[in-house]
Amino acid sequence: MKLKTFTGGIHPPDNKQWSSHKAIENCPLPAEFIVPLAQHIGAPSVACVEVGQHVAKGQEIGSAKGFVSVPVHAPTSGEIVAVESRPHPWGTALPAVVIKPDGEDRWSAELQPADPSDLSVDDMVEKVRQAGVVGMGGAAFPAHVKMSPPPEKKIRTLIFNGVECEPYLTADHRMMLEEPERILRGVALLQYVFGAERVVIGVEANKPDVIDLLEKECAGTPVEIMALQVKYPQGAEKQLIAAVTGGEVPSGGLPMDIGVAVHNVATAAAVTDAVIHGRPLIERICTVTGPAIREPKNLRIRIGTPLSHLVDVCGGLVEEPGKIILGGPMMGFTQLGFDVPSTRGTSGLLLLRSEDVAAQPEGPCIRCARCVQACPIHLLPATIAAYARRDLLAETEEYCAMDCIECGSCSYVCPAAIPLVQAIRYGKAAILAKKRNS
Ligand code: SF4
Ligand code: SF4
Known part of the structure; x- marks a missing residue:
């Protein structure tokens, strides 16, 4: 059967062989965390801690300002050593909270698990907001905002994005393979929140192990696993909607305008952590990869870990990189060095050699279309x-x-x-x- 997809697009080499077979490893704690207060679309959070204060893991260190904003939390227990501007992946210095870990990695006692059957839809959305959950596919849009469509915009189809079409990145692949239960519990919670009639997890056909596993895990449930053609940018929201539903989001419109909501599979896992375990978003899976790193890995990193630490944990550099990219090579952000921290949107750290990025001189347009x-x-x-x-x-x-x-x-x-x-x-x-x- 012909696999579904969108029109247009390209087929770059996927280069996932560097890390697709590597099981997720827990990244050791760095000597210092730099937690940016601006990590999401919307108003940045505002520091609510002071230098010298001791914080517990998961404690709020930055408060949300406005509806389209989320709080940020301490990635471990330790002492606040600075609240100041530090280099940020967005290319400028921005306010951050700097934490020196105490080595105890002790959770805040205020964070408590909950039985979701005791929670209303509004309770769940509020827990997701308090936990600072954002879209984990890279856009980092606050999840609670997407979970609160206006009453006239009924969501009939809920799509989970397990496509990971960016070359090199394998973080979502490994998470779907190793932590399906965490994702599927979030899928069920989000289906309940939206009251969606149809639920689909879209996965590109280059992940047959994930498709087999999720089909087994979802047998007898309303969740449909849809294998999609391997094509970039299959994981972009509008292209995924086109492939799964055949529908088109109007120019300037939103998926909710055609009764659809899209969440990344890693966002579903973060919703599970927030609603069931009462845990804020302080970590994510990140692929550290490319020909210029000695040992490519899929790491579970705490938010605020400096990139230099990720390089050390992966055995250091093979050679001085020609390009440092946060995210994938197509839509990622080029960095000038390793002094910036990871954020909630850091799906990958890609290190390319100079020969991989040799620039071709620009010529005139030949109208080839x-x-x-x-x-x-x-x-x-x-x-x-x-x-x-x-x-x-x-x-x-x-x-x-x-x-x-x-x-x-x-x-x-x-x-x-x-x-x-x-x-x-x-x-x-x-x-x-x-x-x-x-
Ligand atoms: S970058 Fe913009 S113009 Fe270029 S192919 Fe993508 S959507 Fe089209
Ligand atoms: S039409 Fe011009 S700009 Fe477009 S691909 Fe061809 S040469 Fe490049």
């Missing part, structure tokens, strides 16, 4: 990028630049090596800045 065929949103990337590069923002917007999901497929296929996604990203930022200032 490969970028158009690759674009999963059916945009005209060459046209939008050309307008954006000339600061013609009205035209950039008119050609639907704001619908671009910045997947990089256009840049990947361009034989002229035109930095299309970079130009479009610039155009989008300039349009938003102009709107803010007008």
Whole structure:
């Protein structure tokens, strides 16, 4: 049977062989945690601890400010040694709480498990908010906001994203294989919260071990496991919805507009931890991989672990990397060094050699239309990028630049090596800045 997918997209080498067979290891605690107060979409949290204070593991150290915001929590017990700006993966220095671990790794006594059958939907959503759960696929959008659609937006289909289409990354793969119960309990909780009629876990067909396991685990339940064609960006929200339901989210709209909600499988696991175990989001699975690291691994890391510690735990560098990327090579963020900490959105640390990233000089556009065929949103990337590069923002917007999901497929296929996604990203930022200032 032909596997479902979306139109457009590309087939980059998946390079998952570096780490897909590596079982999850617990990363030892670093000498110091740097916990950024801005880790999610929305208002950053505000520090609620002082230098010299002793905190327990899971204790709130940053309070949420507003509905689209979440608190942050101590990743271990220890002493607050600084509340100051530190280098952040977003490319600037931002406020962070710095903790020196006491070695006891002692949970806060205030965190208590609960029986979900005693909880209302509102109780569950509040527990998820208090636990600081955000979308774990990389976007880091507060989960409680997604779990609170307006009453007129009934969610009929709930999709769990187990696609992990970014090359190199294997964190979700290993989590689905090794911790299916943690994920499936969260799936059931979220189905209850949304009252969804249909529940689907989408997994790319390059993870047959996961598909077999989840089909066995979900036999006799309403949860459907759907094997999807291997294609990038199959894990992007709108493309996953198109593959699973055949529906299209309207331009400028949200999945809830067509009765769909999408959560990552790792978010479902974090919901289990929050609702059933009363535990905040202080750790995640992260793939440390690439040809420039000695021992690629899938690590369970605490949020706030410096990247330098992850490199040490993976045996150090084979050679000085040509590129350091947080996340995957297509949509990840390039870093200047290892002094930044991991955040809730750190699905991977990718270390490439100079020879892997040798830049081809840019040439003129030859009107081959490969970028158009690759674009999963059916945009005209060459046209939008050309307008954006000339600061013609009205035209950039008119050609639907704001619908671009910045997947990089256009840049990947361009034989002229035109930095299309970079130009479009610039155009989008300039349009938003102009709107803010007008
Ligand atoms: S225009 Fe945007 S959405 Fe389309 S391929 Fe390029 S980066 Fe992806
Ligand atoms: S892929 Fe590159 S060369 Fe081909 S039309 Fe698009 S921008 Fe031009």
